[in-house]
Amino acid sequence: MDDLLARAEKVLFNNVRRYPVVFTRAEGSRVYDAAGREYIDFLSGIAVQAAGHSHPRIAATIRRQAEKIIHVSNYFYLEEQIALAEKLVALSGMDRVFFCNSGAEANEAAIKLARKYGRQQLGGKYEIVSALNSFHGRTLGALAATGQPKYQESFGPLPAGFKYAPFNDLAAWEAAVTDQTCAFLLELVQGEGGVHPVSRAFLDGIATLCRKHQILLILDEVQTGLGRTGKFFAWEHFGIKPDILTTAKALGAGVPLGAMLATGKVASVLAPGDHSTTVGGGGLAFAVGLEVLRLLEEENLPARAARLGAELQTLFRSWQQELPVIKEVRGWGLMLALELTVPSGPVAQQCFENGLLINAVSPTALRLLPALNIDRSDLEAGLSILKAVLKEFVK
Numbered sequence: 466m467d468d469l470l471a472r473a474e475k476v477l478f479n480n481v482r483r484y485p486v487v488f489t490r491a492e493g494s495r496v497y498d499a500a501g502r503e504y505i506d507f508l509s510g511i512a513v514q515a516a517g518h519s520h521p522r523i524a525a526t527i528r529r530q531a532e533k534i535i536h537v538s539n540y541f542y543l544e545e546q547i548a549l550a551e552k553l554v555a556l557s558g559m560d561r562v563f564f565c566n567s568g569a570e571a572n573e574a575a576i577k578l579a580r581k582y583g584r585q586q587l588g589g590k591y592e593i594v595s596a597l598n599s600f601h602g603r604t605l606g607a608l609a610a611t612g613q614p615k616y617q618e619s620f621g622p623l624p625a626g627f628k629y630a631p632f633n634d635l636a637a638w639e640a641a642v643t644d645q646t647c648a649f650l651l652e653l654v655q656g657e658g659g660v661h662p663v664s665r666a667f668l669d670g671i672a673t674l675c676r677k678h679q680i681l682l683i684l685d686e687v688q689t690g691l692g693r694t695g696k697f698f699a700w701e702h703f704g705i706k707p708d709i710l711t712t713a714k715a716l717g718a719g720v721p722l723g724a725m726l727a728t729g730k731v732a733s734v735l736a737p738g739d740h741s742t743t744v745g746g747g748g749l750a751f752a753v754g755l756e757v758l759r760l761l762e763e764e765n766l767p768a769r770a771a772r773l774g775a776e777l778q779t780l781f782r783s784w785q786q787e788l789p790v791i792k793e794v795r796g797w798g799l800m801l802a803l804e805l806t807v808p809s810g811p812v813a814q815q816c817f818e819n820g821l822l823i824n825a826v827s828p829t830a831l832r833l834l835p836a837l838n839i840d841r842s843d844l845e846a847g848l849s850i851l852k853a854v855l856k857e858f859v860k
């Protein structure tokens with residue numbers, strides 16, 4: 466493994482802080498490194514492997530589709546593309562789908578769609594309000610919408626037309642509305658920002674503001690989507706349907722795939738030539754997406770995420786007495802965080818050394834994003850590593 470790490474050091478950009486490990490194999494919620502060590506995975510590729518690693522049905526789908534058809538360009542249709550769009554429409558409450566390759570691209574498409582709608586239907590309105598502490602991706606438009614200066618400051622000037630307001634602060638959102646506002650862009654649980662769920666009162670207020678000022682609601686469900694929070698889409702928790710919805714991550718199970726969905730009224734403003742991308746999913750990704758959705762449905766994984774998530778929150782709260790380093794437990798479904806009284810980085814590092822993959826999502830919070838079908842024994846093995854590590858941090 467040291468040889469591989471030395472080679473990586475020479476040729477890869479140093480754009481991400483990586484653990485010094487090369488993985489060679491993964492199955493379910495277990496991952497194996499080049500030295501043969503086994504790890505329990507509470508990160509699942511940052512909410513990508515909803516049905517676990519190397520699921521036999523996903524692997525079989527990839528093999529089958531690779532021999533059938535992969536890419537013909539977006540001048541033509543693929544059967545798998547139509548079927549996946551139909552399925553996503555049925556599950557999301559939206560009417561139309563645009564496929565792309567990532568969450569950032571899905572949000573870029575959403576920003577362009579909202580701007581075109583503003584130009585065509587709202588008298589030229591173009592401003593988008595998003596939340597402070599949000600995360601919408603690294604491309605310039607998505608980055609401009611990301612309300613975190615630390616991600617933006619080296620890359621200015623960013624596209625204009627974005628405003629920010631604190632998450633869950635309705636008065637601030639109301640104050641941010643101008644006569645140019647065309648859309649609000651929101652995550653219902655801020656993921657990269659530290660797993661902060663939206664409040665019911667705030668979301669109700671947002672829906673009222675949208676109606677009152679003819680503002681489009683764009684929900685970024687790149688991380689919350691596809692069962693992660695205990696519903697297929699997080700908007701179902703409150704029944705407040707967006708005008709535009711983006712999803713990615715779990716949809717392709719690691720094969721690049723993102724989607725922007727919209728209601729018919731909003732989708733109708735995009736005309737041929739307005740927006741596209743050469744691959745934008747492709748046969749392999751569409752077939753995998755379909756199989757992912759089938760697995761989520763057949764195995765009732767959103768409901769399992771809700772059940773297991775509630776159970777874990779109760780468990781973590783029961784640990785608080787013995788482990789006062791746990792200051793707060795928060796999240797929905799299997800999108801959870803433990804706010805600690807100590808820095809989270811060294812805790813995640815120690816977990817890694819003890820064979821558990823878990824993410825220090827903020828300087829003081831640990832994030833858990835296990836596979837929605839993680840089995841009991843893997844879950845318990847991971848929890849016992851986590852508990853033992855947290856014990857070491859109790860002074």
Ligand SMILES: Cc1ncc(COP(=O)(O)O)c(C=O)c1O
Pocket residue numbers: 511567568569570572600601602603652656657685686687688689713714
């Ligand atoms: C809510 C949200 N939106 C967008 C993105 C960007 O997605 P991608 O990394 O696929 O571009 C992420 C990634 O973490 C995310 O969590």
